[in-house]
Amino acid sequence: MLNILIINLSMPTINLGKSKPRDRTIAKDKYQSIYQSKTWRRLRQAKFATNPLCEVCEAKGIVKQTDEIHHIVPFEIDMSLVYEWDNLLSVCIDCHKELHKHLKIPTKAIKTT
Numbered sequence: 400m401l402n403i404l405i406i407n408l409s410m411p412t413i414n415l416g417k418s419k420p421r422d423r424t425i426a427k428d429k430y431q432s433i434y435q436s437k438t439w440r441r442l443r444q445a446k447f448a449t450n451p452l453c454e455v456c457e458a459k460g461i462v463k464q465t466d467e468i469h470h471i472v473p474f475e476i477d478m479s480l481v482y483e484w485d486n487l488l489s490v491c492i493d494c495h496k497e498l499h500k501h502l503k504i505p506t507k508a509i510k511t512t
């Protein structure tokens with residue numbers, strides 16, 4: 400922690416806008432290792448196969464292909480739900496962006512099935 404402080408203090412101001420907080424980088428690594436795991440890949444494929452259409456769009460009557468798999472309860476909140484089938488939501492890129500913009504909205508409301 401002390402190291403980070405020192406680095407930040409000695410950092411030239413040019414980097415201020417671009418540099419991301421340290422803990423965010425660590426979290427990203429953690430996600431990456433999950434996303435690269437066989438368990439996740441298999442689960443993801445199964446989810447794609449089961450719900451080839453965006454579930455959020457579907458609820459609105461729009462037919463759109465699934466692009467990504469979203470975690471209803473984010474990793475940050477409950478790590479144990481990462482590989483939980485019921486915690487997964489098939490989404491298109493647009494809906495996924497929206498979901499993450501409004502993560503405070505109870506996403507369970509979206510999943511009606």
Ligand SMILES: [Zn+2]
Pocket residue numbers: 453454455456457463490491492493494495
């Ligand atoms: Zn969608």
Ligand SMILES: [Zn+2]
Pocket residue numbers: 468469470495498499
């Ligand atoms: Zn997501």
